[in-house]
Structure formats: C-alpha cells, structure tokens
Amino acid sequence: MILKGRIWKLKDNIDTDLIYPGKYLPIIDAEEMALHALEGLDKEFPGKIKKGDIIVAGKNFGCGSSREQAATSLKSAGIACVVAKSFSRIFFRNAINQGLALVQSEKAHEFAEEGEQITIDFDIGELILNDKKLNFAPLPDFIAEILKSGGLIPYIKKKLKQK
Amino acid sequence: MKAPKKEELLRLQKKYKTDRKIAQAIGVPQYLVKYWRRKKRIDNFSETKYTEEKIRDLWERYGNDRDAGAELSISPSAFYKWRKKHNIKDKPKVLKMAQLELSFAQSSSSGSLTIAQKILARKAGKSKVEVGEIVEVEPDVVMSHDNAGLVIKQFKNIGVSKVWNPNKIVIPLDHRAPAESEKTANAHHQIRLFVKDQKIKNFYDINEGICHQVMVEKAHILPGELALGTDSHTTSYGCIGALSTGIGATEMAGIWALGKLWLKVPESIKIVFLGRLPLGVYAKDVILLVIKNLTSEGASYKSVEFYGEVVSEMSVSERFTLSNLSMEMGAKFAIVPFDKVTKRFLRNSSKRSYQPVWADKIAGYENEYEFNISKLAPQIACPHSVDNVKDVEELGDVKIDQVVLGSCTNGRLDDLEIAARILKGKRIHPDTRMLVLPCSKAVYLEALKKGIIRIFLESDCVVLNPGCGPCLGAHEGILAEGERCLATTNRNFKGRMGSSQSEVYLASPATAAATALKGKIADPRDFLKKIWRG
Numbered sequence: 164m165i166l167k168g169r170i171w172k173l174k175d176n177i178d179t180d181l182i183y184p185g186k187y188l189p190i191i192d193a194e195e196m197a198l199h200a201l202e203g204l205d206k207e208f209p210g211k212i213k214k215g216d217i218i219v220a221g222k223n224f225g226c227g228s229s230r231e232q233a234a235t236s237l238k239s240a241g242i243a244c245v246v247a248k249s250f251s252r253i254f255f256r257n258a259i260n261q262g263l264a265l266v267q268s269e270k271a272h273e274f275a276e277e278g279e280q281i282t283i284d285f286d287i288g289e290l291i292l293n294d295k296k297l298n299f300a301p302l303p304d305f306i307a308e309i310l311k312s313g314g315l316i317p318y319i320k321k322k323l324k325q326k
Numbered sequence: 327m328k329a330p331k332k333e334e335l336l337r338l339q340k341k342y343k344t345d346r347k348i349a350q351a352i353g354v355p356q357y358l359v360k361y362w363r364r365k366k367r368i369d370n371f372s373e374t375k376y377t378e379e380k381i382r383d384l385w386e387r388y389g390n391d392r393d394a395g396a397e398l399s400i401s402p403s404a405f406y407k408w409r410k411k412h413n414i415k416d417k418p419k420v421l422k423m424a425q426l427e428l429s430f431a432q433s434s435s436s437g438s439l440t441i442a443q444k445i446l447a448r449k450a451g452k453s454k455v456e457v458g459e460i461v462e463v464e465p466d467v468v469m470s471h472d473n474a475g476l477v478i479k480q481f482k483n484i485g486v487s488k489v490w491n492p493n494k495i496v497i498p499l500d501h502r503a504p505a506e507s508e509k510t511a512n513a514h515h516q517i518r519l520f521v522k523d524q525k526i527k528n529f530y531d532i533n534e535g536i537c538h539q540v541m542v543e544k545a546h547i548l549p550g551e552l553a554l555g556t557d558s559h560t561t562s563y564g565c566i567g568a569l570s571t572g573i574g575a576t577e578m579a580g581i582w583a584l585g586k587l588w589l590k591v592p593e594s595i596k597i598v599f600l601g602r603l604p605l606g607v608y609a610k611d612v613i614l615l616v617i618k619n620l621t622s623e624g625a626s627y628k629s630v631e632f633y634g635e636v637v638s639e640m641s642v643s644e645r646f647t648l649s650n651l652s653m654e655m656g657a658k659f660a661i662v663p664f665d666k667v668t669k670r671f672l673r674n675s676s677k678r679s680y681q682p683v684w685a686d687k688i689a690g691y692e693n694e695y696e697f698n699i700s701k702l703a704p705q706i707a708c709p710h711s712v713d714n715v716k717d718v719e720e721l722g723d724v725k726i727d728q729v730v731l732g733s734c735t736n737g738r739l740d741d742l743e744i745a746a747r748i749l750k751g752k753r754i755h756p757d758t759r760m761l762v763l764p765c766s767k768a769v770y771l772e773a774l775k776k777g778i779i780r781i782f783l784e785s786d787c788v789v790l791n792p793g794c795g796p797c798l799g800a801h802e803g804i805l806a807e808g809e810r811c812l813a814t815t816n817r818n819f820k821g822r823m824g825s826s827q828s829e830v831y832l833a834s835p836a837t838a839a840a841t842a843l844k845g846k847i848a849d850p851r852d853f854l855k856k857i858w859r860g
Binding site: 180185 | 460472479480483484485510555556558560572576577580623658799800820
C-alpha cells in the first residue's frame with residue numbers, strides 16, 4: 164500500500180481534548196464526529212482537512228483520554244495516516260481498531276513541511292519527504308491485518324465467518 | 327399469609343440469611359418460614375454455603391477464627407462453628423498467608439518477574455511471559471461507563487447476539503449523570519435496555535458514583551486480577567494490587583463478543599519513595615512530583631510499581647490517587663503491591679477469594695526511581711499539561727474563579743474530610759465558586775453522617791451528585807472564556823473543562839480548600855498550621 168498526501172504538521176503531546184473535545188462525546192455517528200476533528204486545536208481545522216491528508220506530529224500523539232472518537236473523527240474527516248515520533252498507548256490501539264494507519268518515525272517531524280507532500284510506502288516501510296527517504300519499522304503481522312481489514316469490527320467479522 | 331414463590335424466598339434468604347430474620351422482615355412467625363422453605367426444598371441458608379474445602383483453606387491461611395471469618399464477612403464464633411461442623415480442629419502448622427508474606431519480605435524465590443508479568447502469565451495460562459511478548463487474555467472483569475452506548479453500537483455491528491459473559495461486565499453511569507442532553511439521555515436509555523436484555527446484573531444507574539470508585543468499592547476487581555475498561559483512568563485498580571488498564575470502545579465490543587484481547591507484556595519501572603509526608607502534603611502532591619520528573623510520556627506503555635514506607639502507610643484511597651494519576655505519565659498499569667492495608671480494606675467488601683501477586687525481589691525493572699518526599703511542598707500542575715508541575719510557592723498571585731473538589735482522583739472521604747477541616751467555620755472568597763462532588767453514594771452518605779456536607783454548604787460550596795461532570799467539561803460547572811479553575815481532578819488540557827480560552831490547575835484537596843478561601847492559589851500549610859495550633 165502506498166499513500167500520498169498533504170502534510171499537517173503538529174507539535175508534541177497533541178492530547179485527546181485537542182483532537183476531540185469532551186463536549187462532543189455523546190455523538191455516536193462517525194460522519195458527525197468528523198465535523199469536530201482537531202477542533203480543540205483550531206476551530207477552523209475540521210473545515211480545512213481534505214480527504215487523504217496526512218498528519219505529521221511530534222511525540223506522545225493522542226495522550227489523555229481513552230475516547231476512541233479521537234481516532235474515529237480523524238479517520239472519518241479524511242486523514243489517511245498519522246505519522247508521529249511516538250503515540251500514546253490507547254490512541255495507538257484505537258487507531259488500529261478504527262482502521263486509521265499509523266507510522267512511528269523519529270525523524271519525519273524534522274523534515275516535514277506543512278502543506279508539502281509526503282509519500283508512505285507500507286510494503287517496504289519507507290516514507291519520502293522532499294526527496295529525503297526515511298525507513299520505519301512495519302507493524303506486527305496481526306496488527307497489520309486488523310488495519311488491512313479496515314479495523315477491528317470487519318476483522319472480527321471476517322474471523323467469525325472463517326470459523 | 328400466602329406462601330411466597332420460590333425465587334422470592336431465595337431472594338429473602340440471600341438478604342436476611344436466617345429464618346428468624348426473614349420472619350421478622352416480612353412479619354410472620356419463624357416456623358412458617360421454615361415450613362415454606364422445606365416445602366419448596368430450600369436448604370437452610372448456611373448449610374450449603376461453605377464447603378469443608380473452603381473452610382480448611384481459610385483456616386490454613388490465617389490460623390485464627392477472627393481473620394478467617396473476616397474473609398467471609400462472618401463473626402469469629404460463626405467461623406468457629408463452621409470449623410467444628412467440618413471437624414477441622416488442629417492448628418495449621420504453617421500459615422499460607424504468613425508464608426506468602428514471608429516470601430514477599432524475604433523474597434526467597436529466585437525468579438525475576440514483575441507483577442505485570444506474573445498476572446499476565448496467569449491470565450494467559452502460561453508459567454512465564456517475557457517482556458515484549460504479545461499474549462491473548464480473558465479479563466476477570468470489564469468496565470464501561472456512559473460510553474457503553476458506543477460499545478453497544480459496535481457490538482451490534484459485529485452481529486453476535488449474546489455477550490460472552492454477562493457476569494463479568496460492569497456498567498456504572500457517571501460521565502453525564504443525570505443526562506445533560508437529549509443525545510446522552512438516548513444513550514443512557516439504550517444502555518438500560520441492553521443490560522436488561524443481556525442480563526448484565528452489575529449495572530449501576532446514575533445514583534451510584536464514579537465508575538472506578540464503584541469498581542473498587544463493590545469489589546468487582548480484586549488483587550491479582552485483570553480488569554479492562556473503556557476509560558483511561560482504569561489504571562486506578564492498581565491501588566489494590568490488580569492489573570488494570572484502559573482501552574477503546576470498539577475493542578471492548580470485541581471483548582463483549584469474544585471474551586479476549588491481545589496485550590503486550592510491558593516493561594516495568596519501580597518507583598520508591600523515601601521519607602515521610604510533611605504537613606499539608608498528600609498522595610496527590612507525591613504523584614504530581616513523579617509526573618513532573620518523568621514527564622507526560624515517561625511511563626508510556628509501562629507498568630509502574632510503587633514502593634516505600636510512605637506507600638505502605640497510605641490508605642487504599644491514597645493509593646488510588648497514585649494509580650489513577652499515573653495514567654498522566656502514560657502508564658499502562660500502576661500498582662501498589664498487596665499488603666496488610668489492602669487486606670484490611672477488602673475484609674468488608676470482598677465476598678470472593680483472591681490470590682495476590684508480588685514481584686520477585688530481583689525483578690527485571692527497566693528503570694528504578696527514588697524520590698525523597700520529606701521536604702516536598704504542595705504541588706500544582708499548571709496549564710496545559712499535567713507534567714507542568716510547580717511548588718505552590720513558585721506561583722505568584724493566581725486568581726481562581728472556580729474550585730472543583732471531587733473526581734476519581736480525589737473525591738473520597740479522606741479528601742472531603744481534609745478540605746472540610748480547612749473550610750470549617752469559614753466562607754469561601756466571594757469571587758470564587760466551589761463545587762464539591764463526593765465520588766460515590768457511599769462516600770456521600772458517610773460524609774453526610776460525619777457532618778462534612780454541612781460544612782461545605784455553610785462555607786458556600788455547591789455540593790453536586792457523585793459523578794464526573796465538570797472534570798471533563800461535560801456539564802455542571804463549565805468554564806467561561808478567560809476563567810481559571812483549580813481542581814483536584816486529573817487533567818488540565820487546554821479546553822478540558824470548558825472554553826479553550828480557560829485554564830485549569832491541578833492540586834490536592836487541601837490546596838483546593840485553601841485556594842477557595844483566598845480566591846487565589848494558596849498554600850494549605852498556612853491553614854493547617856493554625857488548625858494544628860488550635
């Protein structure tokens with residue numbers, strides 16, 4: 164799988180209240196969640212996201228609450244992948260379970276420019292930023308498979324069918 | 327009087343136990359209850375309750391009727407009767423409990439395993455698991471709060487008709503309780519229908535309290551067990567020596583359907599506290615100091631174990647604060663090992679037996695940290711991150727519009743007690759509001775009994791129902807643009823409690839009370855010294 168997208172460059176410690184403010188938690192429709200993605204950071208943000216955009220963030224992305232709406236809202240707003248120096252534990256799990264691709268890269272943030280293009284090749288574990296090539300470690304097989312299935316629910320359904 | 331149905335009689339028996347008490351409760355003669363019971367072939371309550379095996383096990387574990395009886399919540403003489411009945415007379419030669427404690431103290435075991443490794447191995451059915459290994463486990467209990475609404479939606483998406491085990495699912499409503507909007511009201515409604523339909527008996531409606539408090543208070547989780555919850559502060563149950571952590575709603579739906587989840591065996595870090603708590607300094611200040619030093623991702627993906635004399639002296643409530651707030655440095659688990667304090671705490675609540683777990687003495691910790699707390703000042707986490715911690719003296723005049731005392735971090739009886747001690751006979755600053763939320767119904771009742779609620783009301787505080795409300799900016803005390811709040815809660819992220827242009831400071835209940843009186847961030851030691859001197 165190869166992803167190409169426009170970069171949104173974000174800082175360290177983007178917490179779940181910035182990604183998805185607590186007041187919107189009663190929403191259970193994913194399309195509606197998308198209208199508030201990253202609203203805590205900037206009220207205008209949800210309107211600016213285009214399908215296929217990629218976030219390149221600093222360390223500890225998604226820290227804080229276990230609210231999976233943080234991952235769901237980004238995914239349904241059209242974010243194709245989040246690249247970060249590190250992810251908080253629960254956000255990492257939630258993103259995989261929602262089928263939102265993640266890449267952990269120590270260096271990407273340094274070379275990323277907001278609005279520029281990033282290319283991510285998952286098959287060989289490489290991302291390209293302005294001709295700069297960086298390698299990243301692939302996800303363990305079974306986690307990659309959850310992602311490939313489009314998230315945990317389709318993955319479980321597939322498994323149950325196989326039984 | 328007509329004889330009650332068998333189920334009704336069983337229910338009465340469960341509640342009142344003896345025929346005499348049932349008879350008293352429903353106002354009939356005792357012989358009639360006995361007659362009904364025989365006719366419906368229901369055994370005398372106590373006769374089927376404790377097997378010889380069970381009594382023998384407890385006797386061998388404790389070696390005295392008082393402690394063994396306490397384990398079953400029965401009197402020493404009742405335990406003695408059971409022993410006699412099963413003909414267990416000899417004093418056990420070696421006490422299991424003493425053995426356990428001894429092996430902990432001396433760590434004669436040659437292993438090198440951490441608490442997380444031991445419990446995960448037990449759950450995965452293996453003799454040993456390595457750090458980094460991915461294991462599939464069935465949790466002992468799972469918890470969801472208002473977000474059970476989302477879990478239910480995902481569970482229905484999977485298309486399995488029945489949950490894997492209705493007895494292992496606990497759902498307390500607390501985040502938006504009572505419902506603050508139509509959307510929440512609908513979610514609560516769906517949850518109520520679902521628990522009825524799926525026969526989930528451990529459902530607590532809006533009256534009971536904050537989920538994590540309820541889990542520990544009602545002994546849904548016990549030492550050595552594994553709990554997963556759709557809330558990040560699920561790490562709290564480490565306070566009784568359990569392994570517990572937060573996951574997302576979709577993943578919980580997966581557990582509801584299949585009863586299993588993958589977990590990576592984490593690295594463990596050991597935190598040791600040296601010295602004693604000075605006046606005006608509490609568990610909250612101690613854990614804020616740790617987070618300040620380790621940073622907000624310092625314990626990411628890791629299992630934290632707490633040690634030190636001050637920890638052994640802490641109550642379960644104070645340990646709760648440590649385990650709870652460890653989430654704010656990214657911890658996956660945060661455990662205070664089982665000891666006498668835990669045992670005593672569980673005596674009254676636990677009906678099930680449990681097997682505590684301790685780390686081996688030379689366990690493989692990734693890192694060990696020592697903190698001397700003897701000279702620690704009250705700590706304040708400043709906006710907008712929990713690791714932005716300062717001594718109270720370092721802050722100048724910081725005017726505060728609202729003080730919040732409560733939450734799963736600091737809303738228990740000891741928290742309310744210390745705040746009330748400072749507020750007693752005084753009124754809070756006229757430009758400051760103070761909200762008080764006891765963290766559960768049990769805490770609220772106890773506070774009422776002790777006259778603490780009255781002190782709050784007389785000091786012009788607003789006492790709210792047990793729940794999460796203001797902590798996550800859901801309802802009951804949202805902040806306006808430009809307002810500042812000092813809270814005993816667990817997060818001070820930008821916009822957490824309302825407007826994105828508001829600020830949140832985190833501190834202990836004592837600091838909160840002192841601040842409410844002054845109208846600006848204040849040092850509780852000034853007030854406590856006066857109380858101390860009388």
